[in-house]
Amino acid sequence: MVSVVGVAHSSSRIEDPKGDYVNLREAQAQNADDDDANNCCDDGVGDTGLVITRSRCWLVWWWARLIILLVFAGLLIAVSFKWVVPFLMNKEIIPLLNWERKTFSKPVLAAIIFASVAVFPVILIPSTPSMWVAGMTFGYSLGFLIIITAVPIGVSLPYFIGTLFHRRMEDWLGRDPKKASVIRLAGEGNWYHQFKAVTLIRISPFPYIIFNYCAVATNVKYVPYLLGTLVGMVPEIFVAIYTGIMIKTLADASNDNHALSATQIIFNVLGFALSITTTVIVTMYAKRRLKGMQKEEELLV
Template structure:
């Protein structure tokens, strides 16, 4: 980590202006999980460059944008995702459970999925097939991702 990631982070901070760095951090936090890439190093840059408050606001905005992309992409492929979930009922149990119940039940399920070790990047695409509405999906994501964001900013 000291030989690979830290030099890259220092290079980014020295090379780019603050507004450009904000755009890069926002874009990478929003797009990387969509492409199944880790975005935590970008969260580190946000914390080191913009501080805890502004870094958190930048990251939470990017997360909101970033989890919306796969949700709407997933809606285009709803039937294919549904077919995969039907073929693998044991693996899809948690995802299906998230779409059941009231708005608040869906919110709770999304929060639990976000804070669990379940690979939530996959859930971004599968949430549409589980019939989770966009409101509880987005709010549950923001609440469930808050601990991870704080850990990334403070580390």
């Protein structure tokens, strides 16, 4: 009886150390796994922090470059206002304005501006100078009204003319797949998608005259094409009108033989810089949204 108990007791002594050894190995393995997991988490956090730091540095550098560019542009504009602009005004702009005022009445000039904005895009001639004249002569309200009523004609005629050369337009787009991929966004999706794409294309720096003829090759519907064009051209029209008003202000100052005061120069420079900055920001946003729409279309395909 005693021997049996002793054997049982000795057996338990033999198993206990073995069991402790096994548990120790399992504990060491578990600790090693935990250390590896912690190291991985630390590396992940480090990589994320590095990415965030780089992103912040890039953002700071981008804003610094933008500020430097704006300061340089402001100085350049100020120098132009002081010396270059008066010379051009006396030699070119003032004689042209005087001839215009003596030759045409305001109703006739409004008709000329309307006709040029409506017809020039059809024959591939930029109509921006006509918008400048609208700003110089009629200001914001009436100038905008004249231009915006002529734009539908200027973009509709090329659209319908392009239908006669639909096959040639498609072949032409096929030669430049990168630009064609942007234009073809106008013909994708539903009515609202087409309207949004046309609006963004008009805001972006894509050539205005070329898109008038190429749009039909994307199979975009006429109504979203027209409405998107009207909305997308609003920033460009206001910048052109503002430019015309500023030219007229400088011409009047030169014609009266007195220089602009420091306050007038500062306000004109700030206003011009603000209009350019706003245009650049809106254009960058339009380009980014177009790229986003391109990626969405590629994912769907």
